[in-house]
Amino acid sequence: MTHVALATCRELPQLDDDDRLIAPALAALGIEATPAIWDDPAVVWHAFDLVVVRNTWDYPGRREAFLAWAAGAGRVVNPAAALAWTTDKRYLGELAAAGLPVVPTRFAAPGEDPETALEGLGELVVKPSVGVGSIGARRFAASERADAVAHAGALQGDGRVAMVQPYLRGVEDGRGETALIFLGGELSHAIHKGPLLGGEPAETFADGLYLLERVASRRPTDAERAVGERVHAWVTERFGALPYARIDVIPGPRTPDGDDAPVVLEVELAEPSLFLGTSAGGPERFAAALAALLG
Template structure:
């Protein structure tokens, strides 16, 4: 069986943790290799399955990515996660759907494309600080933390982006500086491991490229069940899902569910690559 582990030109050989999936899969007579998703020379019909892993530039190439997804969907090549999940998950308005299903999300305002962005009209009066970002984004791309008294300035800064993309404005939760963001990782909808990510002093972004510190943690069974409830809202198969949120008073406040190309922190959980491969085998056989 031939499997493509999808990546991007920035990481042509995958990140180091994902590279280790190749020998793991070889133990099960599966030939896997890193393939750049937008490489025009690739014949996708050579592969039995495409596994989304390090496509970490898709939000910078929105139009190309959408066209490529359509092409793969038409071809009938099987993917994990499924194309239907990728299409839904790439646009963060899915959070609104989850909220309507009773999932507690970070307080969020959803903004349709507009040529007349007016943040002061739509941000609740009691908010002090907010984070603005495109609905189609990742890795803190085009993401800004601002004081709500700066809305006039932010209207100018995001005027062009707002005319081209839907936006989210989320209340900034100061707890993220103290408690960090917690990621619950699931393989085949089964809980695997959990990681806490704290931003560097003076920053709000938890990503490691901005100085974020990552630590493996053991969440309570109650918190795992709350994350499981979010994963269970998906009808489709999920090889992996990463539920990111802030835990305040043992309540999980969802920030996002990553189902496209999340870092799965294999390096912070012994045996997690083996668990991943085991669940992958279950789904593809």
């Protein structure tokens, strides 16, 4: 029998509610799936035909260990090279250089002056280049420049690269954030995610691992879909066929004529929530994409 590991973290030994839909869908295809904690030394990863990265949300802060685990855990999806690339948002610079529309982003590595990265921006966001679940992401008003510099400095002091972006208001007063979920190379479904830096104190919806997200199924606009398809084609060209990918887009900076075409906020090839349960046939499409790898 084919046996698949669904990699998770200690806090979620049985996976989250949504990823618990994967095993039954695989079982229907004759594939047995078991959750396994990525940093549990007792797990024999090579005993599995495939290791699928899922709820490994505790890796920020020890990304190197996570990537070393992935590189040595047998057949892992998404592949280790894609995991390395996607877990550091400096990839936004590469996508921009390739002519793809992304949130305008500046980076300040430890030792670099964060003031330079803030120049010319009003309301802005400072966040770590390696991070999940909005942890460490903060929004600052134009009048809070000193706090923004201090937050960037604190991230740098932890050895992290700080990212600076304009706060794009379209996440709350426009179309908002759309996550485009690709399964087996095709756009499967999309969801809308409420604004996470919208002004409520983070503690009201934090649970330690990630900020709780308000999510609803949505039909992407043609423009959102087109951006997603372009970026998906780019990452597929780079890393080969990927059984899953999530590309998050938000309305871009508004031009003088009112255009706020979607731009990429994140390309998630490691451990994104796939919101399988929001889409009829979602778990089955993911199972089929995994089964295709197993031939």
